[in-house]
Amino acid sequence: MSQTEAAASHAKAPNDLESLWLPFTPNRHFKRDPRLVARAKDMHYFKPDGTPVLDGTAGLWCANAGHCRDKIVSAIQAQAAELDFAPSFQFSHPKAFEVANQLVAMTPEGLDYAFFCNSGSEAADTALKMAIAYHRANGEASRTRLIGRERGYHGVGFGGISVGGMSPNRKFYGSLLPGVDHLPHTYNRAEQAFTRGEPAWGAYLADELQRLVDLHDASTIAAVIVEPMAGSTGALPPPQGYLKRLRELCDKHGILLIFDEVITGFGRLGHATAAERFGVTPDIMTFAKGVTSAAVPMGGAMVGRHVYEAFQSGPDHMIDLFHGYTYSGHPLAMAAALATFELYREEGLFERARANEAAFADAAFTLKGHPLVLDIRTIGMVAAFDLAPVEGLMGKRGYDAMCNAFHEQNIMVRVSGDTIAFSPPLIIEEAQMGELFERFKKALDAVA
Ligand SMILES: Cc1ncc(COP(=O)(O)O)c(C=O)c1O
Secondary structure, eight states: OOHHHHHHHHHTOTTOOTTOOOTTSOHHHHHHSOOOOOEEEBTEEEOTTOOEEEESSHHHHTOTTOBSOHHHHHHHHHHHHHOSOOOOSSOOOHHHHHHHHHHHHHSOTTOOEEEEESSHHHHHHHHHHHHHHHHHHTTOTTOOEEEEETTOOOOSSHHHHHHOOOHHHHTTSTTOSSSEEEEOOOOOHHHHTTOBSSOSSOGGGGGHHHHHHHHHOGGGEEEEEEOSSBOTTTOBOOOTTHHHHHHHHHHHHTOEEEEEOTTTTTTTTSSSOHHHHHTOOOSEEEEOGGGGTTSSOOEEEEEOHHHHHHTOOSOTTSOSOOOOOTTTTOHHHHHHHHHHHHHHHHTTHHHHHHHHHHHHHHHHHTTTTOTTEEEEEEETTEEEEEEOOBTTBTTHHHHHHHHHHHHTTOEEOEEETTEEEEOOOTTOOHHHHHHHHHHHHHHHHHHO
């Protein structure tokens, strides 16, 4: 068969799963036993055969307002017909400014400007580049070192994986960025197991930043980046007082503090941002995911006036920041964001998440005592379960639980190693919380 004939015969086989290489997925196993969804509405996905699947993860921590919400769908449809694209280098369009204004209003005082990109990974790399360039613009070009944290996740760009602290995401990719160091992670099962909200133990771990300053000298450090609640390695709420301590040390040493709020933004912790919940404002805050309730890819970075203004001293015709993406401020994303913000406001979804936090935690904690459950952590509309691993096969228990949950129990959960995380759309009803964890228990029983 010629190459053209082979391609044509391939195209005639719509159910052939072979050609697609899925991200962060064991592809061989997936293709033998695929987990496919074909449609979604509100709290549910629907399998190709129409079976509803209760969404315990808001897709991937992102569809915070629920799926295919009419207001967002109509806004995207109308926008596609009105202005499909506008360049954001040297040009723009009105909705981009409107989104920026609303973001400034939604985020804590001290975050005065919004920069747009298309994903959380781009947002993290944007924030890191801004931090290094900020110090250079201020005449402190020696401040290039970036400090991340073990068990941190900041997407998959080279910047993000360098400051990130998940070894499988790092070890395949060479030497990464130079001049990076890491704070220790904040999880300690012996001290924190089965905590709701912020654990009492562990604030002192922020003082490790002082150790890194002593080691490297503040004059070499540009920024510290942390997720206020580490999400991807299993939902680790910050110890009480930890973030305040980090803020104090950053202030003391002229280091920029970056919060990666890609997961925690837009109501996940019962507030517009985790910064608001924890009463700590960073210099730069990344966001993505919930900004459009996942309906159109979008991300960005909010920055303080001091950061923006550091770049405003060149000649009038000169570009101030040599960074950006073709699709920064894409009209479809802007329309989706504006409609999403309206839904968040009209339905009081952040307040709803706050009001539901205790009920959600109660429902999750009904699994305490299950023989496979080693720890449960909850905060906002997040719950994570550490499962007892299968001996010698790290991640197998979690994977099997996730597969069983989808195929047999018709719920979608997020797996990370042997941890299963829940982060449902904020519109979840109390009865659905009960249903979610009852079905999860059955999945655990099946893989015990
Ligand atoms: C904290 C954090 N930062 C960055 C990212 C990367 O976002 P994206 O997958 O949109 O690139 C994620 C994704 O889960 C995240 O949780």
